[in-house]
Amino acid sequence: MSIQEKRKIVNIISTLLITSIYFWYVLQSRPEKAMTTDELLSFWATSLLILIPVSIVAKIIIHILFGIANTIVTREFDSMNSDERDKLIELKATRNANYLFGAGFFLAMGTLAMDMSVTIMFMVLIVSGVLSEIMDNVSQLYYYRKGI
Amino acid sequence: MSKDLIRNNIRKLRFHHDEMTQQQLAESVGVTRQTIVAIEKGKYFPSLELAFRIAHAFNTPLEEVFLFQPENLKK
Numbered sequence: 001m002s003i004q005e006k007r008k009i010v011n012i013i014s015t016l017l018i019t020s021i022y023f024w025y026v027l028q029s030r031p032e033k034a035m036t037t038d039e040l041l042s043f044w045a046t047s048l049l050i051l052i053p054v055s056i057v058a059k060i061i062i063h064i065l066f067g068i069a070n071t072i073v074t075r076e077f078d079s080m081n082s083d084e085r086d087k088l089i090e091l092k093a094t095r096n097a098n099y100l101f102g103a104g105f106f107l108a109m110g111t112l113a114m115d116m117s118v119t120i121m122f123m124v125l126i127v128s129g130v131l132s133e134i135m136d137n138v139s140q141l142y143y144y145r146k147g148i
Numbered sequence: 149m150s151k152d153l154i155r156n157n158i159r160k161l162r163f164h165h166d167e168m169t170q171q172q173l174a175e176s177v178g179v180t181r182q183t184i185v186a187i188e189k190g191k192y193f194p195s196l197e198l199a200f201r202i203a204h205a206f207n208t209p210l211e212e213v214f215l216f217q218p219e220n221l222k223k
Contacts, residue, residue: 002182083179085192144182147191 004086005144006070007063008137014062015133018055023047023126037118044122088148093139097132104128155215158188161206177201 026047035043070076082090108124162168170188174181177198186192187202194202203210 004180004182081180083183084195084198085179085183085186147186147189 002144003070003076005141007066008141008144010062010066011059012134012137014059015055015130015137018058019051019126019130022051022054040118044118048122048126085148089140089143092143092148093136096139097136100135101128101132104132153217154190154193155217156187156190157213157215158184158202161208161213165206173202173205176205 030043104124105128107128108121111121111124112118158173162170162173170184171181174184177184178201179198183192183194187194199210199214203213206213
């Protein structure tokens with residue numbers, strides 16, 4: 001298995017882990033009292049805004065640790081360099097992920113149009129965000145394995 | 149684009165250049181070893197620039213590295 005494929009698998013696992021742990025923590029710390037729509041909007045928007053830097057920092061740490069572990073095990077230095085094939089694969093995978101997130105966004109707006117709760121709308125947005133991230137990595141894995 | 153139309157002789161050319169390794173070729177053309185592996189296996193078709201770089205690394209014309217086989221179009 002190439003270093004690029006290993007990195008994608010690490011990405012999938014870290015995305016699932018970070019998002020699950022973060023939202024488990026957010027839902028635990030959610031106020032017990034019933035919230036108004038404005039309070040709900042503020043709660044979910046804040047949760048999402050905090051998730052972005054938390055996720056970036058956690059992923060950087062995970063990738064540094066992975067790089068060190070991989071170098072120790074394989075004795076090969078992971079230069080993180082990417083060439084034209086890596087960039088083409090990344091572009092195609094991003095396209096697939098964007099299609100999925102677009103569909104999720106459309107679905108999220110649909111929940112609001114059907115008078116569903118703001119919580120459901122944010123849940124659909126978050127799930128489609130996570131799924132599109134996974135789609136990105138799975139697509140890259142597929143293109144590295146099957147060729148482009 | 150059909151994958152049967154283009155073949156390459158990179159493995160043979162590496163052999164004839166003192167068993168040049170995939171890593172050495174990758175470094176001389178500025179890509180990763182995995183990209184050379186993918187090109188050799190026909191899983192990736194390089195850009196025109198990279199194709200010329202590979203030919204230049206072997207000091208040989210492009211058409212000796214990559215072969216276009218239009219007869220496979222009929223299949």
